[in-house]
Amino acid sequence: MQILEHFEISAKPETIRVSALHALAYCPRLFYLEEVEELYTQDAAVFAGRRLHAELEKQEDEEWEELFLESEELGLRGRLDALRTRDGQTIPYEHKRGRAHRDENNQPQAWESDRLQILAYAYLLESAHGITVKEGRIRYHADNVVVHVPLDEAGRLKVKQAIQQARILRQSTYRPPVIDNERLCTRCSLAPVCLPEEARLAHNREWQPIRLFPEDDERQVIHILEPGTSVGRTGEQIKITRRNQPVETVPARQIGQIVLHSFSQISTQALHFCAAQDIGVHFISGGGRYLGSFDTRSGSIQRRIRQYAALSNPDACLELARKLVICRGQGQRKFLMRGTRSKAKTEKLEKAIAQMKAVLKQVPQAKSLESLLGYEGNLAALYFGALPDLISPEVPQELHFAGRNRRPPLDRFNAMLGFGYALLLKDVMNAILTVGLEPALGFYHQPRSQAAPLALDLLEIFRVPLVDMTVTASVNRGQWDTKADFEIRGKQVWLSELGRRKFVELYESRKQESWKHPVTGYSLTYRRLFELEVRLLEKEWSGEGGLFGQLILR
Numbered sequence: 001m002q003i004l005e006h007f008e009i010s011a012k013p014e015t016i017r018v019s020a021l022h023a024l025a026y027c028p029r030l031f032y033l034e035e036v037e038e039l040y041t042q043d044a045a046v047f048a049g050r051r052l053h054a055e056l057e058k059q060e061d062e063e064w065e066e067l068f069l070e071s072e073e074l075g076l077r078g079r080l081d082a083l084r085t086r087d088g089q090t091i092p093y094e095h096k097r098g099r100a101h102r103d104e105n106n107q108p109q110a111w112e113s114d115r116l117q118i119l120a121y122a123y124l125l126e127s128a129h130g131i132t133v134k135e136g137r138i139r140y141h142a143d144n145v146v147v148h149v150p151l152d153e154a155g156r157l158k159v160k161q162a163i164q165q166a167r168i169l170r171q172s173t174y175r176p177p178v179i180d181n182e183r184l185c186t187r188c189s190l191a192p193v194c195l196p197e198e199a200r201l202a203h204n205r206e207w208q209p210i211r212l213f214p215e216d217d218e219r220q221v222i223h224i225l226e227p228g229t230s231v232g233r234t235g236e237q238i239k240i241t242r243r244n245q246p247v248e249t250v251p252a253r254q255i256g257q258i259v260l261h262s263f264s265q266i267s268t269q270a271l272h273f274c275a276a277q278d279i280g281v282h283f284i285s286g287g288g289r290y291l292g293s294f295d296t297r298s299g300s301i302q303r304r305i306r307q308y309a310a311l312s313n314p315d316a317c318l319e320l321a322r323k324l325v326i327c328r329g330q331g332q333r334k335f336l337m338r339g340t341r342s343k344a345k346t347e348k349l350e351k352a353i354a355q356m357k358a359v360l361k362q363v364p365q366a367k368s369l370e371s372l373l374g375y376e377g378n379l380a381a382l383y384f385g386a387l388p389d390l391i392s393p394e395v396p397q398e399l400h401f402a403g404r405n406r407r408p409p410l411d412r413f414n415a416m417l418g419f420g421y422a423l424l425l426k427d428v429m430n431a432i433l434t435v436g437l438e439p440a441l442g443f444y445h446q447p448r449s450q451a452a453p454l455a456l457d458l459l460e461i462f463r464v465p466l467v468d469m470t471v472t473a474s475v476n477r478g479q480w481d482t483k484a485d486f487e488i489r490g491k492q493v494w495l496s497e498l499g500r501r502k503f504v505e506l507y508e509s510r511k512q513e514s515w516k517h518p519v520t521g522y523s524l525t526y527r528r529l530f531e532l533e534v535r536l537l538e539k540e541w542s543g544e545g546g547l548f549g550q551l552i553l554r
């Protein structure tokens, strides 16, 4: 009986927020991203709007009355900005920070989305309180005008149609396309996650996108390298307590990630706080192996359903895997070519560069993941075979590279590569979790170890620019102390705590370097590029593909 009651309650369709109808009238895709995919950004305009309402609450006279309304019959709910009585009529008010729309006679009018919103509030008021509401009013604060919007049968029909459209979209796994009016996108708070300009570029390769992607992330990545350190929360700050050192506090808004290396602790309160503040939390072992990330599984299931549907198709996986192998191979080859600019080309380098070109030509014809693995193996063998020729002869012999080895690393160069790839895997996971994709479902790597296949896939396109180049350049610049920066245990070679600290600094500063994306044409840091590539990957199965995996070194 109880179960039945529960079922009846939960079977009722949830009412729609009036503010969601406002988003729907602005752009159906905006409605979908907010209401279905649960994506929100707190941009400056949103904060300014909130501030306006907070100030109004303080300033308004006794007529101010914020009112929550819900009508199951109509299927709407919402919070009115203000309700006033004028000449015996009850009138809902909506406050807007910006200016009113001007018609051809320069008369102030409501914007379409604002019009639908105030009509919806007026109709909701009628439905919830059983009264007649003749109009709603919108006050535009920037030009200090009040626009009257009458509620008539046409207005009520419009609201009902919008509710119906919202219900249909809420049930759909299909993300609506970007709107034609690109001017609306420049003012849209979700442009950084919607990437409308990149979607237009995907459909029209002549399009020159403007960058609506978020500014470069200035927030810190805090690496806790000292064993025995504990991380906690105090108020709105993260508190770091290291052994024999003064306690450090950092405001949460300044932190993008916390990376716990070795045996350090983080409190449950701090974890909850980090989840609420979108601060990534990652774990790396004392030996420099990526262990995992704190995954709160936030965001809607629709994104993952689309990912499952797309990556269950072997042809789609093969196509993406080809792009990945080409992207990585081209990056490796370009790096070898770059290395020859300042030095005389060695025969080995020239040969590898030419052979890699020949292999890369064959990759588009690969008919299976297995044959791709073969091509990838050939490219890797050629690349790593020639990489030692990029190391300057002045570099001490202990730091030279004599071929790839891993788990455990057997020389200093491989110890650095291994630690670098672990940091990279952590950053790729951070981007996947930020975008809300399923890390366990990839298109190339097969699930066989604890590492998430999608993260391993994406790792491939960043290895050369973020790690291989950082290691090679720092070795050639003589930045490593062969004794203090490494620990030798039998045949195994690891970075010491000092070495790891040095590597983290080099790696983080490499991530801050700006770089011009070859497809979108705008500049961004490598740090932002992680997120952009994951979003471009998602576009591959959202009808806006063709831009992913084009990372080519210049």
Ligand code: SF4
Pocket (backbone or CB within 6 Å): 026, 027, 028, 029, 030, 031, 033, 177, 178, 179, 184, 185, 186, 188, 189, 190, 191, 194, 195, 196
């Ligand atoms: S950026 Fe443009 S297309 Fe995307 S949700 Fe906003 S208004 Fe719609």
